[in-house]
Amino acid sequence: MARTPTQRLRELGLSLPPPPTPKGSYAPVTRAAGLAWVSGQIVFENGAVVHPGTVDHDVPPAVASELCRRATLQALSALAAELGSLEAIRRVVRLGVFVAVSPGFHREHEVANGASDLLVELFGEAGRGSRTTVGVADLPLHGPVEVELLVATD
Amino acid sequence: MARTPTQRLRELGLSLPPPPTPKGSYAPVTRAAGLAWVSGQIVFENGAVVHPGTVDHDVPPAVASELCRRATLQALSALAAELGSLEAIRRVVRLGVFVAVSPGFHREHEVANGASDLLVELFGEAGRGSRTTVGVADLPLHGPVEVELLVATD
């Protein structure tokens, strides 16, 4: 019998961080039409952005990729809080990845794989969403990566 | 009895600007699946971008936040023209905010609150959408902010 996303998470030695707190009058997750939109996630720890700066001047690509993975875990934590559990996610629909870049860096897609790979590890083929990845000038509070997630629910 | 968004707008001393005119062969609003997508809004007045430039070198953050509010009013004007009235909006689903930034500016989320706060003032909890805010290198016609809105309709 296939393992659930929660079981896979445990097998990977991962756990969901606390659900993210919006930095303004917006919602962590909204639902309509059998879909759930998660607000863009920047990785925070103890109230501060982790590894602020741009890739790859301040933040090595491998670290940025790991931050994409952690931002995705934050997004999943928001979804689990809203939907009751990760098992209520039917499939990943779209992943938006923004990478704050230094001049000369052109490998945003490799950074974004930190998010995509985790979703496939947890949800199998249902975790393979569409994806749009861009390099941006800056992100809120100097975050190096921001991950936005859209999923279909039951 | 709860006031309608149109009543709240009037109480705030605000009114909807004329519906925006697309700068190309695209639509102000499209509808599908009980949702309505509004094209990205940059604030125009008399055919010109208001306060062109980047935040905070050319445009102070408080001005940019007010422009987010005005861009949101433009988006709502487009929706009212398409749907008949603001009362046809069931809830705000997603807000996308792009802020054209100067080097060293990292408070895009505060700028974006100009959009989010207005939506909650007008629609109450139904105005609290998910949100993705990023800092970008430039926006069309040197606009300092661009606001994209997705809502659920009746």
Place this chain on the structure above:
Amino acid sequence: MARTPTQRLRELGLSLPPPPTPKGSYAPVTRAAGLAWVSGQIVFENGAVVHPGTVDHDVPPAVASELCRRATLQALSALAAELGSLEAIRRVVRLGVFVAVSPGFHREHEVANGASDLLVELFGEAGRGSRTTVGVADLPLHGPVEVELLVATD
């Protein structure tokens, strides 16, 4: 009797390129709620990005506009592969256009018209989607433009 998108494509002397290959563990297209999301498209030829660089320092705006057209053809190719044919597209819902810009360039909307105009040529009014266009610092593999497409299906 109205011509089909496939017939219009032929009349324009165009053909669909091979369906794009994702650069990571994501899907070319995902479907849910009667909608289909296409991953962000950068124009590739023989495995390399066509005309890498920023607009307008490295890539003239007219070339970038033509690349938007080609990126849109790639997106349509991905949709045709997923849906069986272009005729399964009921309408264009949203177009996201990212333009990698050099300092001083502010006409991203004209570049984006390369995508919008093609969609209206092929699908008529059903091709007129909502649109969000922004200028960004960089795109994966130094691509000058990236086009993201959301359509409603039958």
